[in-house]
Amino acid sequence: MTPGASHAVGIDLGGTKIELLLLDESGKSLWRERVTTPQGDYRATLATIAALVARAEAETRTTGASIGVGTPGSETAEGLIRNANSTCLNGQPLRRDLELLLGRPVRLANDANCLALSEATDGAGAGAAVVFAVILGTGVGGGWAMNGQLLAGANGLAGEWGHNPLPWAAAQDAPAAACYCGQTGCVETWLSGPALARDHAAHGGESLSAQQIAQHATAGDAQCEASLERYEARLARALAAVINLLDPDVIVLGGGVSKMDRLYRNVPRLWERHVFSAGARQSLRTRLVPSLHGDASGVRGAAWLWRERLDPAHR
């Protein structure tokens, strides 16, 4: 079978569900299926993915589709998965095992990289030269697409902004919390959904989820409003540091916390205070936008993992 023949399969391997999307050569969806992820069972996860691919190809009478997989964590130089919150994947040669099972080459990318590629290809960052995509969810991830191509980096770490320290930290950004990565005060410990909930509780608020804090703020709750203002100020500082580094045209937000409309109004106003500007006020061209494909960006980006190389003219 020739990978990338004309059809592309994207697989979003998540902690709770595995989704498959089969696209034809024009990018049209031919088959889509979502199943529950076998919990804590690596072998069963492999078998579930193989069964999904076999069913999609049988139902659509296609063969040899190229396979891209969006996975938590990333791959070491030795081809082993690391940093995955679905911990049964860690230390496993996921790509190699899938290639053996499926009989063709497989490409892997993490969920934030899939978001970047999906949104840069035909989403909220379509046509932009430099796109930074951020997932604000149970964790915080980031990924880069340059001229429609994924930027993985020398160590596969490009975009791992969630584990930099929160920049321009002030008195109210204490105490810094320990992060699962071993560091303290990572961007993720301030900007994930659970981090927003923790900060709200630390300021005397009741125990609420990020989504509830947003709802209560809309309804006029002053304490929830103050928590969101702290959150927005931190997000603006964290993104200002990204703008100073690679100055993206578009920053796309995905994940549960990205569904708050107010972020797109308030954060660009706040980041101007921190982006490098000696003396003169400037208005930035950087656009902060919600992802167009939402939760489907993971599986769509995975499907594009081969297409971007096969057709470099594609935008």
Ligand SMILES: [Zn+2]
């Ligand atoms: Zn960390």
